[in-house]
Amino acid sequence: MANSGSLADTIYWHYTPNINYSVGLDYQRDKVSNEYFPSARFTYLINRKNTAQSQRNLYLKAGVGLNDSANHFYALAGDWETRRLFSSFSAKKSSGIGYDMFEQSVKVGIAPYLGDYGDLHTWLMVETKKNDLDNERITYPVLRLFKGGALIEMSYHKKTKWDIHLMYRF
Amino acid sequence: MKNLILLGLLVSSTVIYAEHHEQHGMDTMHSHEGHIHNEMVNGKTLEVDAQRFDQFMIGIDNNVVAVVSVQGMVCDFCARGIEKTFGKDKRISKIDVDLASGKVLLAFPVADDIDNADITKKILNNGLNTTDIQVVGN
Numbered sequence: 657m658a659n660s661g662s663l664a665d666t667i668y669w670h671y672t673p674n675i676n677y678s679v680g681l682d683y684q685r686d687k688v689s690n691e692y693f694p695s696a697r698f699t700y701l702i703n704r705k706n707t708a709q710s711q712r713n714l715y716l717k718a719g720v721g722l723n724d725s726a727n728h729f730y731a732l733a734g735d736w737e738t739r740r741l742f743s744s745f746s747a748k749k750s751s752g753i754g755y756d757m758f759e760q761s762v763k764v765g766i767a768p769y770l771g772d773y774g775d776l777h778t779w780l781m782v783e784t785k786k787n788d789l790d791n792e793r794i795t796y797p798v799l800r801l802f803k804g805g806a807l808i809e810m811s812y813h814k815k816t817k818w819d820i821h822l823m824y825r826f
Numbered sequence: 827m828k829n830l831i832l833l834g835l836l837v838s839s840t841v842i843y844a845e846h847h848e849q850h851g852m853d854t855m856h857s858h859e860g861h862i863h864n865e866m867v868n869g870k871t872l873e874v875d876a877q878r879f880d881q882f883m884i885g886i887d888n889n890v891v892a893v894v895s896v897q898g899m900v901c902d903f904c905a906r907g908i909e910k911t912f913g914k915d916k917r918i919s920k921i922d923v924d925l926a927s928g929k930v931l932l933a934f935p936v937a938d939d940i941d942n943a944d945i946t947k948k949i950l951n952n953g954l955n956t957t958d959i960q961v962v963g964n
Contacts, residue, residue, distance in 0.1 A: 674951065675950075675951065675952070701953075704898075706897040706898025706953075706954055706955045707897055707898065708897050708928055708957075710900060711900050711901070711904070737900055738900055739901075739926075770926065771902065772924075772925065772926070773902055773923040773924065773925050774902070777902050777903070802902065802903050807903055825906055825907075
């Protein structure tokens, strides 16, 4: 997984031994402090609810720096989706990466068409985000495309510019 | 203003794709033969898209098919693991994932190889739930 945004560029590899958790390595270049932060990450599935038409998830995420344990984060994230609708939230507290930050985000989306398995799938989304560094809420459009094991998500805001997220599932 | 233009481009491009996709779907419906509603030995009704099932059976006429009803299979990206997991099983000759109906079709050359508990476990290992398994053929 690779992400390029206004605050950092990251590359993240993760492995999911079972549905309850995943472990990974994250390599981040922070654009505020201009420093590199390798870290180990852990994601735990607190709760999942499957129905015939939907899936709901609640995750606890945490990460700690490999060079400096003062570099760490923890987050609570959740999502609910059907084939047509998507919603998610995240609350994340980061420390030690040159600054401390608490960030909250909410994302909602709709699929303009229902693709079959293997088709190109498209999601039109809107995300709103606020952190306590600049204490300003920003809201912007997000386009998510995926086909097979490849996913790309792009968003743009005049303040944070482009945010591009790439993911490939092996 | 730039944001509005950008949003407009994104929406219009996806709407064009969606219209093309829906049109394609309407075209293929002409040959749609409806659904298979077979009364099973256990009294349950099997509901499978006939055209999709016929397509699936091409080249595997003598196989037995396990029709697995799955909950939570709402995302193509998340369902990739199912194909990968069952693809490793040498007893299975063909796999189909149908997001619309929430069904996974698994073809077995030998009926005795169908192990409901194993199928249920593998679906669960992919974070999804099996609600029913019905066997068609032979």
